[in-house]
Amino acid sequence: KAGVTQTPRYLIKTRGQQVTLSCSPISGHRSVSWYQQTPGQGLQFLFEYFSETQRNKGNFPGRFSGRQFSNSRSEMNVSTLELGDSALYLCASSLADRENGYTFGSGTRLTVV
Amino acid sequence: LAKTTQPISMDSYEGQEVNITCSHNNIATNDYITWYQQFPSQGPRFIIQGYKTKVTNEVASLFIPADRKSSTLSLPRVSLSDTAVYYCLVGAAERDYKLSFGAGTTVTVRA
Numbered sequence: 001k002a003g004v005t006q007t008p009r010y011l012i013k014t015r016g017q018q019v020t021l022s023c024s025p026i027s028g029h030r031s032v033s034w035y036q037q038t039p040g041q042g043l044q045f046l047f048e049y050f051s052e053t054q055r056n057k058g059n060f061p062g063r064f065s066g067r068q069f070s071n072s073r074s075e076m077n078v079s080t081l082e083l084g085d086s087a088l089y090l091c092a093s094s095l096a097d098r099e100n101g102y103t104f105g106s107g108t109r110l111t112v113v
Numbered sequence: 114l115a116k117t118t119q120p121i122s123m124d125s126y127e128g129q130e131v132n133i134t135c136s137h138n139n140i141a142t143n144d145y146i147t148w149y150q151q152f153p154s155q156g157p158r159f160i161i162q163g164y165k166t167k168v169t170n171e172v173a174s175l176f177i178p179a180d181r182k183s184s185t186l187s188l189p190r191v192s193l194s195d196t197a198v199y200y201c202l203v204g205a206a207e208r209d210y211k212l213s214f215g216a217g218t219t220v221t222v223r224a
Contacts, residue, residue, distance in 0.1 A: 004156070033212075035212075035214075042214055042215070042216055042217075043157070043200075043212075043214035045212065045213070088154065090156045090157075091156075092156065092157075092212075101147060101149075101159035101162055102157075102159065102212065103159065104155075104156025104157050104158065105156050106154075106155050106156055107154070107155070107156050109154065
């Protein structure tokens with residue numbers, strides 16, 4: 001079956017711009033989480049969505065937002081981009097009970113110049 | 114989520130068995146132990162999950178002692194393609210909405 005699909009794979013943006021990243025979870029998975037990965041900070045949790053509702057949020061500024069659609073697809077938006085937002089953004093999906101682990105996508109590599 | 118401690122790096126050679134031990138002294142009764150593998154520029158991949166004793170699947174084994182304060186991921190007969198970062202996570206799926214990844218263990222397999 002198809003895995004978690006993230007688009008685009010690579011993205012270059014300028015400081016001050018905004019960006020929207022997309023994630024399509026595995027069919028049947030209703031939980032979608034977003035993570036930011038940088039060499040210095042490692043993997044950091046951004047937020048999780050379940051049934052179109054944000055269930056939990058990490059310690060990121062309000063410039064980072066997301067949403068989930070009725071088909072469980074999710075988008076993440078970052079406004080007023082800063083150089084420090086350059087990172088690999090990963091999306092993970094899981095079944096409702098999350099007991100079988102998370103399946104991650106390959107990520108979107110965002111570079112802010 | 115229970116805090117975990119694992120070695121920063123390990124070196125091995127092809128064909129050897131690699132054992133990575135993770136310490137989680139404050140593990141809670143309902144917590145599971147889960148291991149993920151990550152290759153550069155890819156998302157982490159679920160390897161194995163266990164609660165107690167021993168769990169084995171097609172890629173690895175997970176050994177958990179009776180006190181559950183540590184666990185050991187065992188990778189049998191590693192190959193060059195097993196070079197990756199391995200993360201140990203401890204938590205209860207039904208209440209932990211986020212995964213807390215530490216620095217992980219960088220395993221380097223040499224020919």
